[in-house]
Amino acid sequence: MAQRAKATKSETAKTARRPGGLRIARVFTRPGQNPYETIPWTRRTSRITNPDGSVVFEMTDAEVPEPWSQVATDIVVSKYFRKAGVPQYDEQGNPILDEHGQPVLGPERSVRQVVRRLVGCWRDWGERYGYFATTEDAQAFEDELTYMLLHQMAAPNSPQWFNTGLYWAYGITGPAQGHAYVDPDTGELKKSTDAYSRPTPHACFIQSVEDDLVNPGGIFDLVMREARVFKYGSGSGTNFSKIRAEGEPLSGGGTSSGLMSFLKVFDRAAGAIKSGGTTRRAAKMVVVDIDHPDIEKFIRWKAEEEKKVAALIAAGYPADFNGEAYATVSGQNSNNSVRVTDEFVQAVLNDGDWHLRWRTDGRVSKTVKARYLWDLIAEAAWQCADPGIQFDTTINDWHTCPVSGRINASNPCFTGDTRILTEHGLMRIDELVGEGIEGRFIRVLRRDGSPSRPSQLMLTGVNPILKVTLSDGRRLRTTPNHTWILRDGTRKPAAELVDGDEVLIHDFPVEYEGIWELPIRIDRQLGERSLPAMPTRWSPELAEILGHLIGDGCIDSTGVTVLVYGTHEDEREETAERHKRWLETLFGIAVSDTRVGNGCRQLRISRRAVGRFFAALGVKTARAHDKRVPNSLFTAPKEIVAAFLRGYFGADGTCYGRGEMGECEVSAASAARGLLEDIQLLLQLFGIRSSIGEMRGAEKEGFGGYTCRACYRLQVHPQDLERFSTDIGFSVRYKQERLRSLLGSRRMSKAADRPVHVVRVEEAGEELTYNLTEPHDHAVWANGVYIAQCSEYMFLDDTACNLASLNLMKFYDPETGVFDVETFRHAVRLWTIVLEISVLMAQYPSDAIAWKSYEFRTLGLGYANLGSLLMTMGLPYDSDEARAIAAAITAIMTGEAYATSAEMAEVLGPFPGFAPNREHMLRVIRNHRRAAYNAHPAEYEGLHTPPVGLNPAHCPPYLVQS
Numbered sequence: 001m002a003q004r005a006k007a008t009k010s011e012t013a014k015t016a017r018r019p020g021g022l023r024i025a026r027v028f029t030r031p032g033q034n035p036y037e038t039i040p041w042t043r044r045t046s047r048i049t050n051p052d053g054s055v056v057f058e059m060t061d062a063e064v065p066e067p068w069s070q071v072a073t074d075i076v077v078s079k080y081f082r083k084a085g086v087p088q089y090d091e092q093g094n095p096i097l098d099e100h101g102q103p104v105l106g107p108e109r110s111v112r113q114v115v116r117r118l119v120g121c122w123r124d125w126g127e128r129y130g131y132f133a134t135t136e137d138a139q140a141f142e143d144e145l146t147y148m149l150l151h152q153m154a155a156p157n158s159p160q161w162f163n164t165g166l167y168w169a170y171g172i173t174g175p176a177q178g179h180a181y182v183d184p185d186t187g188e189l190k191k192s193t194d195a196y197s198r199p200t201p202h203a204c205f206i207q208s209v210e211d212d213l214v215n216p217g218g219i220f221d222l223v224m225r226e227a228r229v230f231k232y233g234s235g236s237g238t239n240f241s242k243i244r245a246e247g248e249p250l251s252g253g254g255t256s257s258g259l260m261s262f263l264k265v266f267d268r269a270a271g272a273i274k275s276g277g278t279t280r281r282a283a284k285m286v287v288v289d290i291d292h293p294d295i296e297k298f299i300r301w302k303a304e305e306e307k308k309v310a311a312l313i314a315a316g317y318p319a320d321f322n323g324e325a326y327a328t329v330s331g332q333n334s335n336n337s338v339r340v341t342d343e344f345v346q347a348v349l350n351d352g353d354w355h356l357r358w359r360t361d362g363r364v365s366k367t368v369k370a371r372y373l374w375d376l377i378a379e380a381a382w383q384c385a386d387p388g389i390q391f392d393t394t395i396n397d398w399h400t401c402p403v404s405g406r407i408n409a410s411n412p413c414f415t416g417d418t419r420i421l422t423e424h425g426l427m428r429i430d431e432l433v434g435e436g437i438e439g440r441f442i443r444v445l446r447r448d449g450s451p452s453r454p455s456q457l458m459l460t461g462v463n464p465i466l467k468v469t470l471s472d473g474r475r476l477r478t479t480p481n482h483t484w485i486l487r488d489g490t491r492k493p494a495a496e497l498v499d500g501d502e503v504l505i506h507d508f509p510v511e512y513e514g515i516w517e518l519p520i521r522i523d524r525q526l527g528e529r530s531l532p533a534m535p536t537r538w539s540p541e542l543a544e545i546l547g548h549l550i551g552d553g554c555i556d557s558t559g560v561t562v563l564v565y566g567t568h569e570d571e572r573e574e575t576a577e578r579h580k581r582w583l584e585t586l587f588g589i590a591v592s593d594t595r596v597g598n599g600c601r602q603l604r605i606s607r608r609a610v611g612r613f614f615a616a617l618g619v620k621t622a623r624a625h626d627k628r629v630p631n632s633l634f635t636a637p638k639e640i641v642a643a644f645l646r647g648y649f650g651a652d653g654t655c656y657g658r659g660e661m662g663e664c665e666v667s668a669a670s671a672a673r674g675l676l677e678d679i680q681l682l683l684q685l686f687g688i689r690s691s692i693g694e695m696r697g698a699e700k701e702g703f704g705g706y707t708c709r710a711c712y713r714l715q716v717h718p719q720d721l722e723r724f725s726t727d728i729g730f731s732v733r734y735k736q737e738r739l740r741s742l743l744g745s746r747r748m749s750k751a752a753d754r755p756v757h758v759v760r761v762e763e764a765g766e767e768l769t770y771n772l773t774e775p776h777d778h779a780v781w782a783n784g785v786y787i788a789q790c791s792e793y794m795f796l797d798d799t800a801c802n803l804a805s806l807n808l809m810k811f812y813d814p815e816t817g818v819f820d821v822e823t824f825r826h827a828v829r830l831w832t833i834v835l836e837i838s839v840l841m842a843q844y845p846s847d848a849i850a851w852k853s854y855e856f857r858t859l860g861l862g863y864a865n866l867g868s869l870l871m872t873m874g875l876p877y878d879s880d881e882a883r884a885i886a887a888a889i890t891a892i893m894t895g896e897a898y899a900t901s902a903e904m905a906e907v908l909g910p911f912p913g914f915a916p917n918r919e920h921m922l923r924v925i926r927n928h929r930r931a932a933y934n935a936h937p938a939e940y941e942g943l944h945t946p947p948v949g950l951n952p953a954h955c956p957p958y959l960v961q962s
Contacts (some may be wrong), residue, residue, distance in 0.1 A: 020907050021133035022833065024140040027826045028147040031136070035146040036112055040066040046077035051320055063110035065150055072152070080161035081108040085172045111150070117165025118156070119145045121199070122834055124168055125841040129184060130908065131833065144830055153810040154831055155864075157203035157803035159234050160838070167196040177228060179843035182854035189847055198843040202800040204237065204860065205229050205849060210457070211242045211359060215441065219243065219262055223269050226284070228845040230270065237285030239339065242458060244359045245293035259294040260301065263331075270333035284334035287390060290344050293356045293365040296376065299338060299387055303380040305329040336387040338377055342394075342944050348374045362768045397943045400924045401856060401917040413771040414782060415465060415477040419681060420772070421445045421781035425512050425635040426681055429770045429782075433457045436772075444772065444780050449510045454772045466494045467764040470503065472756045473692025473712075474677055476783050477764055483788035483916070485779055487755055491788060491916040494761065502755040504786035509687035509727075514538075514637030520616035531609050532588025538636050540643040541582040544731055547647025548579060549614065550629065550675070551668075555621045559608035564651075567599035570734040575650060576601045587613075625671040625709050629678035641682055642728050648679065650731030657742040664742035666716040666724060669695060676714040684784045686727045689717035721746075788916075799852040802838045803860040804831045808869045808889065817873070819889070821962045825896045828861065832900040835859040857911040861897050863889065883948075884955035891932035891950065892962055898925060 029035050044064055048057040062077045087103040088096040096104040108114055123142045132138040148154045156164075166172040174195035181198055183190050192198055207225055212218030222238065229236045244250075246258025263286060270284045288298045312325035319325065326332050347354050347370035354370040357363065377387060416430030423443040435442055436457030443451035468476050468484075480495035487502035516537050535542055545563070553563040565576040576593075580603055583591050592604040605611070615621070618630025633644050649668060657664040670676055673692065680690050695711045716724050725743060730736040774780050779788045811824045839857045844850040866886060867877060875882045905914070914921070923941050930939055934949035952960045 021130055022137065022903065022907060023133050024137040024144065024830070025826065026140050026144060027823055028151075029140070029143040031140075033143070035143045035150065038147060039150050042066040044070070044073050044077075046074045048074060048078050059107070059109070061109070063112065065111060068111075068152070076111060076114065076161075079158070080114055082114075082166060082170070082172075083107045085166070086113070086170050113169070114161065115146055115149045117169035118160060119149070121165035121168040121841070122837050126833070126837045129837075129840060131837060131904070141830070141833070145834065148827065148830070151810065152807055154804060154806045154827060156201070156834065156838075157860075159203050160199075160201045160802070163196065163199040164201050164838075166199065167194075172196050177231070179228070179845060180847045180850040181843045182850050184840060184854075187854075189850060192843045198841060200234065200844075201838045201842055202802040202844070202853075203234050204801040204803065205234060205845065206799050207236055207238050207846070207849070209238050209240060209242065210436070211244055212436070219265075223266065225845050226266065227269065230284075235284060237287065239287040239289070241287075241289035241292050241339070242359060245365065246297075248293075248358055248360055258297075259288070259292065260297050263298070263301070267330050267333050271327075285337065286334045287337045287339050289339045290341070290373065291355060291357050293358060295338070295356060295373065296368075298336070299373070299376045299380050302331045302336065302386045303383040305331045306384045337390050338387045339390045339392050341392045344370055344373075345391075393944050397945070398924055398927070400921040401913055413478060413482050413769055415767050416770055418476065418478075418770075418782050419634060421506070421510065421512075421784075422635075423451045423512055425514055425641075425685070427635060428631070429772065430768075432772065433770045444774055445510060445512065446774065446777050447779065447781075447786055449508070452774050452776055454774055457772045458770065463766060463769045465764040465767045465769075467762050468494055468497060468758060469760040469762075470756050470785070471754075471759050472505070472680075472690070473714075474680060474783060474785070476785060476787070477767070478787075479769055485786055485788050489915075497758045497761050499757075499759055501758040503757065505689065505756045506684045506781050506784045506786070507687055507689055509723075510685055512638070512685075514640065515635050516637060518617065519632045520613070531607065533586060534609075534613065535586050538640045539586075540639060542586060543633075543636065543640040543643035544647035544650075545579050545582060545586075546614070546617065546619070546630065546633070547644040547649075548575075548651040548731065549619060549647075550627060550644075551648040551651030551653075553651070555611045555614060555619055557621060559611040561605040561611050561614060563603045565601040565603075568732070568734055571650070571732045572599070572601045575732050576603060579603060627670070627672040627675045629675060629682065633682065634678075638685060641685060645679070645682055645728045646731045649728070650735065653730060653735070655730070655735050655739045655742065657738075657746070664718070664721055664739070664746045666721060666739065667713055669711060669713045671709045671711050673710075673712045676712055679714055681784055683716070683724075683728075686723060688720040688724050688727070690714050690720075691717070799856060799858055800842075800844060800849050801858045801860040802835050802842070803862065804835055805862050805864040806831065806893070807865050808863050809865045809872070812869055812872065814872055819869075819885075819959065821892060821959070824889075824892065828893050828896040829900045831861055832859065832897045833904070835861060836901075836904055855911065855913040859897070859901075861893065863893065880951065880954040884951050885959065887932070887950040888955050888959040888962070891928070892959075894928055895932075 029038070041063055042065075043061045045060045046058065046062055047055060049055050057078045059077055059081070062073070062081070064073045064076070068076075084107065085105050086108050088106045088109075090096055098104050119142050122145070123138050126132055126141065127135075127138050132141060176192050177195055179192040179195075179198070179200070180189060181192060182188065207222060207229075208217065209219060209222045210217045214220050226236045240259060240263065243259045243262060244256040246256060246260070248256045248258075250256055266284070266286070288295060292298070308329045309325045312328060313319045317323060317325040317328075344354060346352070351369065351371055353367050354373060355364045356366045356368065358365045377389065380387060414429050416428060418429045419426040420429050420432055422432065422445060427442065432442060432444075432454075436454070441453055441457070443453050446452050463479050465477050466480050468478065470476075478494045481493045483491050483493055484497060484501075485491055485504060487504055492501065518536055518538060549561070549563055552565070553561070555561050563576075563579065565571050565579075580591050580593060583603065583605065587605075587607070587610055589605070589607055589610070592606065594602040594604060596602060617632045618628075620626070620628065629644075633641060636644070649666070652670065653666060653668040655664070655666050668676065668679065676692050680692060683690050692712055692714050695713045721739070721743060725736070725739050730739065772780065779786055781787075806824070806827050808819075811820045811827070812818070813820065836857065836859060839853055839859070842853065844853055866889075870877055870882045870885070873885070875885070905911075927940050927943065927947075931947045931949045934951055937946035940946045950960070
């Protein structure tokens with residue numbers, strides 16, 4: 001979006017040529033011609049009655065175009081006319097004033113008023129933001145659209161009729177309703193200050209919901225957001241598959257009442273709102289994935305309720321939809337759909353099993369035959385026309401913005417052990433999601449280190465995994481479609497990463513609020529009654545001892561804690577003595593002190609309660625090659641992490657260099673690669689980079705000897721040694737002194753900065769995966785790499801779409817039998833511009849939808865009256881010829897809309913979400929073109945199921961050539 005200063009209506013009226021704006025041709029009107037005079041007018045009465053004859057609505061002398069039918073008149077007058085707040089005029093066009101000289105307010109009484117406020121508002125916003133090259137182009141835009149609306153050539157969706165232009169034409173405001181928008185001048189999210197200065201023109205909202213009862217983004221928050229949508233005459237659709245099934249455990253110890261109990265709440269809320277105001281009943285779409293444990297009840301929901309209705313009608317209750325019978329049952333206020341994948345369809349074909357999975361942990365809750373579910377869907381749809389089916393795989397194959405998230409289904413991302421940088425340090429994503437499920441949302445840290453509350457946390461099921469290895473030795477495990485942000489700003493799914501792709505690594509110190517309390521419960525088992533003392537909070541002394549225990553110690557199989565100290569006097573005497581004193585103070589017990597034959601020293605604690613204490617902190621009784629940093633360290637305060645690292649490097653690290661050569665290195669070696677990867681992540685909290693390499697490969701000794709395991713070496717980045725010395729250092733004095741000495745004599749010339757890059761991508765089986773949504777940058781620090789997070793988003797969740805339809809009959813000449821392609825293209829271009837301006841001027845029911853609409857600017861252009869067109873052409877609706885003509889018209893409309901979008905992007909700039917999705921969008925457009933020219937299935941890119949192309953043998957040549 002081009003950034004231009006806002007202007008008032010009076011200022012835009014004076015606007016001269018805007019270089020680079022859009023030129024608008026005239027097809028239906030001429031300069032200086034009043035488009036309202038191109039059609040005769042008449043006055044009619046509109047009366048709406050109930051089945052019993054009682055009047056619901058009546059207006060006399062409403063002014064409408066004479067060619068309009070009574071049905072069209074009733075719809076516009078009863079539904080779209082504003083009923084209050086409009087200045088009234090007498091028959092001579094003079095304003096009617098009250099005894100105080102103030103305008104008398106009332107309803108709209110003419111289609112002229114409605115069309116004027118729509119088209120005038122679109123023009124005003126377009127002029128303010130530079131959409132038109134000249135004032136003449138803006139006038140042509142207004143006149144052409146006015147003509148099309150009056151002659152019923154096109155129409156926007158209902159919310160435009162309800163809301164657009166009320167402030168522009170009449171100054172109607174009203175109290176703010178909690179809406180938001182992104183200011184196109186600043187790119188900042190703002191809250192609307194009233195109800196109508198920014199209209200609500202969007203018809204369709206896809207809204208997300210979390211498995212949370214009352215917090216933002218949760219179940220009852222969605223009830224409120226849907227109410228906001230329905231109030232302004234729009235519709236809402238949500239995939240409810242995250243909500244726990246009946247019988248799944250709750251944090252308080254009970255079990256969930258299940259998905260269906262909450263769907264009934266949403267149904268009742270929608271039913272209540274449908275009778276309010278002067279718009280229409282609530283429009284609601286409910287979607288559930290085919291693997292949800294409650295899917296059988298969902299499929300049968302409406303069919304079972306219809307049985308109750310039949311019984312009530314048989315008992316004498318009224319049979320109309322608004323009668324008592326239907327009002328008594330649930331499930332009548334939504335359209336339901338089941339989301340199925342190609343995998344499920346294949347299981348149906350093969351009569352295979354299908355697993356239903358718990359929402360909380362992804363485990364299989366039940367296994368059924370896929371055909372059983374398929375038959376259940378077919379039978380229910382035959383009984384009551386619900387549920388429908390959404391083909392998840394096909395929808396996502398044609399998705400133009402897959403980098404930004406899948407359409408309406410969870411996008412699997414990270415394995416559970418991936419560590420996300422948060423306000424409490426480095427948390428595993430499975431723990432982060434678990435906290436969210438229990439209603440505790442922990443903020444993640446953005447690229448600059450500032451905190452941000454995730455808008456979504458989700459478990460995404462069992463999925464294929466790729467292991468990506470980087471040049472600094474770190475490894476990440478993600479799904480193949482997970483998006484990576486490269487160093488040059490481009491984005492790639494993991495499956496497309498290649499050797500040499502450079503990534504962004506966390507290389508700056510970060511501040512966070514660590515957790516001082518130890519994550520253990522002190523009880524008799526741990527030794528509360530058998531030990532004089534037991535720490536309950538972190539201390540630098542405890543952390544340094546823990547670091548040494550991980551570096552050169554263990555808890556043996558009998559529960560005895562052993563710490564080993566080397567032969568150098570500083571370590572053997574000074575460090576060991578200090579640690580012994582600390583241990584005795586921390587636990588109030590004597591520590592066994594042993595000198596061994598090789599000159600080393602051992603501290604041994606035989607009290608098993610101490611071993612259990614360290615085990616509770618995360619120390620494992622593991623062999624050397626399986627050691628890891630205890631999980632509790634990753635969320636400990638930063639000074640505790642520094643003490644731990646100091647103890648670890650004191651025990652297992654080395655400092656090497658030749659002062660006369662100006663060399664200096666700090667490293668640590670271990671058979672446990674995972675341990676070094678943990679140390680690498682902790683170092684990054686201080687902005688200290690490091691790399692991991694293999695010192696020695698695994699090999700087997702000869703003569704029946706033992707297998708020699710691989711050994712790995714972590715080396716601190718040369719440019720970060722000063723920071724390492726200052727912020728961490730060694731717990732052993734001679735190592736720290738040597739480091740300071742070498743740094744003092746080191747040549748200060750900077751080593752070349754070698755960006756971290758991908759070296760290998762390999763398959764790694766299947767695993768349970770997790771995901772989150774950071775709402776601002778849409779990226780997080782994961783295992784120290786800045787990487788895009790995915791979002792569950794028919795477009796992305798928390799997006800909106802405003803619609804318009806072109807009346808195909810108005811472009812067809814029954815005398816010649818020709819469809820006017822060029823005029824149709826002109827109309828497509830105009831209405832694409834209208835829909836784009838509508839995104840600009842709109843307000844939205846949630847912050848998330850405001851952001852997504854700003855970033856993706858989704859439009860919905862379609863057509864109406866296809867059935868009438870085909871009948872007029874003398875074609876059966878279900879015929880090859882009818883399908884070919886529909887395909888040709890759709891292809892022309894799609895191509896022209898994309899071309900107009902590109903034209904606007906050239907003038908105003910592309911939508912923010914375009915750059916990372918550019919290649920995917922072009923791939924989808926190429927596939928559209930292939931379908932229009934009936935390409936061979938092998939020519940399509942990235943599709944699981946090729947479409948049925950336009951068969952030119954069944955289509956008029958002029959349409960094929962167009």
